[in-house]
Amino acid sequence: MMRSTSVLGQMIARVADDDDYRRWAGQVERAGYCVRPIRLSGTATTIHQGTGEVAARYDSSDEPGGVLLVACKDRRESVCPPCAARYRADAWHVFAAGVRAGRDDAAHESADESADGLDHGDEPGGNPIVLATFTAPSFGKVHAFRDGGICRAVRGGQGGERGKRGKGMCEHGRPLGCPARHDGADALVGAPLCVDCADLAGQVLWNAHVGELWRRTVIYVYRALAALAPALGGQPVGVRQIRELLRVSYVKVAEFQRRGVVHLHVLARLDGVNPDDPDAVLPAPAWAGVELLTAALRQAAGRVNVALPVVDARTAAVARWGRQLDVRLVAARDVDAARVAGYLAKYATKTVSDSVSGLPASRPAAGDGGDDGSGGRLAGHVAALTATVRKLARLATCRTLRLARHVHTLGFRGHVTSKSRRYSTTFTALRERRRAWRRAQAGQDRGHDPWAHDGGGAMVVVGDWKIAGIGYHTFGDRVLADVLGREHRQARQAMRLGLTE
Numbered sequence: 001m002m003r004s005t006s007v008l009g010q011m012i013a014r015v016a017d018d019d020d021y022r023r024w025a026g027q028v029e030r031a032g033y034c035v036r037p038i039r040l041s042g043t044a045t046t047i048h049q050g051t052g053e054v055a056a057r058y059d060s061s062d063e064p065g066g067v068l069l070v071a072c073k074d075r076r077e078s079v080c081p082p083c084a085a086r087y088r089a090d091a092w093h094v095f096a097a098g099v100r101a102g103r104d105d106a107a108h109e110s111a112d113e114s115a116d117g118l119d120h121g122d123e124p125g126g127n128p129i130v131l132a133t134f135t136a137p138s139f140g141k142v143h144a145f146r147d148g149g150i151c152r153a154v155r156g157g158q159g160g161e162r163g164k165r166g167k168g169m170c171e172h173g174r175p176l177g178c179p180a181r182h183d184g185a186d187a188l189v190g191a192p193l194c195v196d197c198a199d200l201a202g203q204v205l206w207n208a209h210v211g212e213l214w215r216r217t218v219i220y221v222y223r224a225l226a227a228l229a230p231a232l233g234g235q236p237v238g239v240r241q242i243r244e245l246l247r248v249s250y251v252k253v254a255e256f257q258r259r260g261v262v263h264l265h266v267l268a269r270l271d272g273v274n275p276d277d278p279d280a281v282l283p284a285p286a287w288a289g290v291e292l293l294t295a296a297l298r299q300a301a302g303r304v305n306v307a308l309p310v311v312d313a314r315t316a317a318v319a320r321w322g323r324q325l326d327v328r329l330v331a332a333r334d335v336d337a338a339r340v341a342g343y344l345a346k347y348a349t350k351t352v353s354d355s356v357s358g359l360p361a362s363r364p365a366a367g368d369g370g371d372d373g374s375g376g377r378l379a380g381h382v383a384a385l386t387a388t389v390r391k392l393a394r395l396a397t398c399r400t401l402r403l404a405r406h407v408h409t410l411g412f413r414g415h416v417t418s419k420s421r422r423y424s425t426t427f428t429a430l431r432e433r434r435r436a437w438r439r440a441q442a443g444q445d446r447g448h449d450p451w452a453h454d455g456g457g458a459m460v461v462v463g464d465w466k467i468a469g470i471g472y473h474t475f476g477d478r479v480l481a482d483v484l485g486r487e488h489r490q491a492r493q494a495m496r497l498g499l500t501e
């Protein structure tokens with residue numbers, strides 16, 4: 001295809017050849033209308049394992065432009081909306097399947113994207129499940145959105161708060177209160193009243209240890225289950241035996257609060273255990289209900305801690321959860337499963353920068369150097385926080401944390417979404433199923449899909465690929481792909497409306 005300098009020229013060149021355009025549009029569709037697909041060049045050869053016979057050969061040089069487009073698969077809404085939408089749909093299925101666990105899951109787990117949760121039956125489940133939100137403690141007073149109310153009252157007059165610099169002032173000469181009524185969009189919300197009073201090092205270290213804090217919390221939950229079970233009608237049982245009776249399955253999603261600290265949304269479920277079939281999800285024993293699960297989560301959250309590296313005299317020595325622990329019962333009914341899964345799936349596609357104003361969307365490509373990815377334009381508490389991460393990264397006591405790699409996530413080092421092994425189906429399983437479905441749909445069009453034959457018993461696909469580039473070849477292609485994606489979404493929406501009316 002001729003390269004043209006004008007976008008319109010690029011678009012015209014793309015649609016000029018009918019067959020060429022159809023093949024390209026088919027690729028865009030198979031890449032899920034990704035906004036910045038990876039362009040691959042190479043071959044895929046399908047070989048019969050027994051005979052070594054070549055059953056099929058795909059060569060990207062037969063494609064328009066000599067490349068195959070594959071989706072970037074980025075989960076972040078701000079990076080690639082179509083791929084994030086697909087990730088969100090998958091996340092929804094993973095989360096919802098776990099809420100419905102212990103019931104006939106096979107009928108519910110389809111890889112389609114319907115997230116309405118309306119068309120399912122309604123049976124009671126024997127696995128208590130709760131949605132718990134684990135928050136961080138305070139690291140200093142921050143500006144707050146109070147729905148029209150005053151940010152933080154300044155208690156003046158007699159007996160008012162007094163800092164070293166006088167009434168209503170902290171030792172750095174900054175006000176201890178804030179009379180403003182911030183709206184939700186105000187970039188100041190989440191910023192400390194005084195960056196020097198706030199324990200930014202403690203906050204960064206907390207983010208860096210939240211994964212370990214959660215891992216230990218699970219251990220404490222089992223201890224608490226053993227301790228609390230007899231009071232609720234369970235048999236007296238030791239900490240070691242409790243795992244032979246009960247299992248805590250969970251999925252968790254990390255979300256950033258405006259102040260730049262992580263909190264965890266956790267769907268936690270109690271399962272019964274069959275030692276002979278450890279993968280089975282059994283109903284929990286009758287005495288192990290939602291009261292036991294809730295009490296165990298609360299007790300564990302109140303007791304667990306993780307030792308932090310020593311950085312200075314005032315930063316806390318251990319990381320703990322904040323005092324607020326919100327625990328809500330999730331009914332196993334499908335409407336509840338759908339709602340809670342949708343709620344979590346929304347967080348699963350957010351980035352730090354969606355919550356914390358002023359942060360760049362992703363790690364700067366330049367690596368771990370001094371650049372913060374915004375050309376040094378970071379302002380306010382975000383600049384103070386990223387500077388704190390860098391400062392800590394240089395300390396010998398923090399070396400093993402590798403904080404220089406986690407400046408853009410303010411010290412957080414884990415995955416946004418993770419689950420225990422037996423919570424529910426996996427993202428990989430969903431992708432496999434979607435691919436199989438696509439293969440079945442593709443039928444006669446196999447020559448256009450390099451993976452058309454994989455998964456079929458005796459056949460093996462040998463690929464030899466190179467990345468030719470990232471993103472569409474021209475801006476004109478990008479515009480056309482966007483139009484195709486919009487048409488696809490409209491058609492799907494129209495179909496859904498037709499179905500529900």
Ligand SMILES: [Zn+2]
Pocket residue numbers: 034035036037071072073074080082083084
């Ligand atoms: Zn994408």
Ligand SMILES: [Zn+2]
Pocket residue numbers: 142143144151152178179180182188
């Ligand atoms: Zn304020």
Ligand SMILES: [Zn+2]
Pocket residue numbers: 170171172173174194195196197198
């Ligand atoms: Zn201060």
